[in-house]
Amino acid sequence: MSGRPQSRPTIYDVARVAGVSPATVSRTFARPRMVSAETAERIRDVALELGYRANPVRRTAPVVRHDVIAVVVADISNPYYGMVTRGVQDVAVRSDQTLQLMDTLESGQRERRALERTRAADGFLLTSPLGSDEAILMTAKSRPVVLINRVIPGLPSVIIDNVGGSRLAVDHLIDLGHREILYVAGPEDSWVGGVRWRTVLDRATERGTTAHRVGHFRATIDGGLGAAPAVLDHPHAGVVTHNDMMAIGLIRGIRLAGGRVPDTMCVVGFDNIAAGAAVAPPLTSVAAPLREMGATAARLLLDLIEGRADGSEQVVLPSTLVVRESTMRHED
Structure with a gap:
């Protein structure tokens, strides 16, 4: 027993x-x-x-089917969300569903209004949501919700292996000779940002080096550009950014300040978006199967809508490190 x-x-x-x-x-x-x-x-x-589920969700009213899936993203200009949404669309087209796309502009307040005002949707896919657990669970009482890049007990979710990916980034920089790791943080309310920072700190400590965090900054190219002065205060650090967009902006900011990546410092991003391979130098990044994330989440949501799932599954997809020219060996 x-x-x-x-x-x-x-x-x-x-x-x-x-x-x-x-x-x-x-x-x-x-x-x-x-x-x-x-x-x-x-x-x-x-x-x-x-089988723990916090605040188990009980929907309060029957739902009229609209064959519409609402996809809520934090920043439609970030190619990360485009790839995730493409995966959702792959499943939606095969299932004869229509997508309703909402961009919250990295605003928790806009996100809350979007959830409150959307009526003609059978369920929500929330991608990197910034709202509180309580607010999202309240939404899930009226319609099915699946989370992408966020975990709330009692709701189904699809995430990448953020812990494993963060450890890969830290190990790579330390193996290149860096004795300080700098994490450039995105939005303060980002769940995934919290996981990555704690992992960076813990892994650096395990490897006998130090880690520091700068920020919080917007998870955009301009956010990364704005982070450059704070980053340059740590000239010997290997840098891990919240995402690739911030890394691209940071590389530009370092160049504008007279430095060069990777000569001045090495930079690792997250998400492995196509733009990262096109910048100079091409960006080393923690890669995730973004299109698969979207497709997996869409299938989970349709299972919920159709009553084929109980709404508590958590899917963790693997992460890998794609090494490019923004990182190189540094000697003491």
Whole structure:
């Protein structure tokens, strides 16, 4: 007989099995930047094993079908969202669904208004949402919701292996000779940003070096450009940015200040968008199967709409490091 609770597991069950406090479990899902990557991973594993679902979603009213999927993105100008949306479209076309695309411009307030005002959609795909767990769970009580690049217990989600990808980036920079790792942070409310920063910090410590964070900045080319002065205050650091768009802007900012990448410093991005391979120098980046993310999330959402799923599945897709010319060996 296992020690698994017979009734619906609670936050206290997860805390007991993981050997942490209930508050730490809560922070893991709501504010992961406040929990070490190792602890957060252990808590998520325990939650999955126990079948823990915070605030289980019960929809309050029957839904009239519109054959419309609402896709909410944070910044349509970022090619990352274009690739994810293309994957959603692949599934939608085969399923005779129409897409409704909403751009929140990296604004939690715009995101909230979009969710409140959208009526003619059967469900939501929320890509890197900035809203609180409570607000998103409230939306899920009226219509199915699937998260991309975010985890909330009780809701289905599709993410990449952010921990593994962040560790690859840090290991690569340390192996090139860097003795300081600098993380250039995106939006303060970004769930994935919190996971990546904590992993960068933990992995750098494990490897016997230091890590620092600068920011927060917008997750755009202009955001990366604006980060350049703060980054250049750490001339010997190897740099990991929140995403490729920020890395592209940062490389330009370093060049405008008279430096060169990778001679002045090495830069690693996240997402492996096509533009990263086209900049000078071509960008080393943590790659994810973005189109597959979108397609997987769309299939999960359609399963929810059709009543074929219970709405708690979490899919983690692999990440890899694509090494290009923005990183090179640095000697002390």
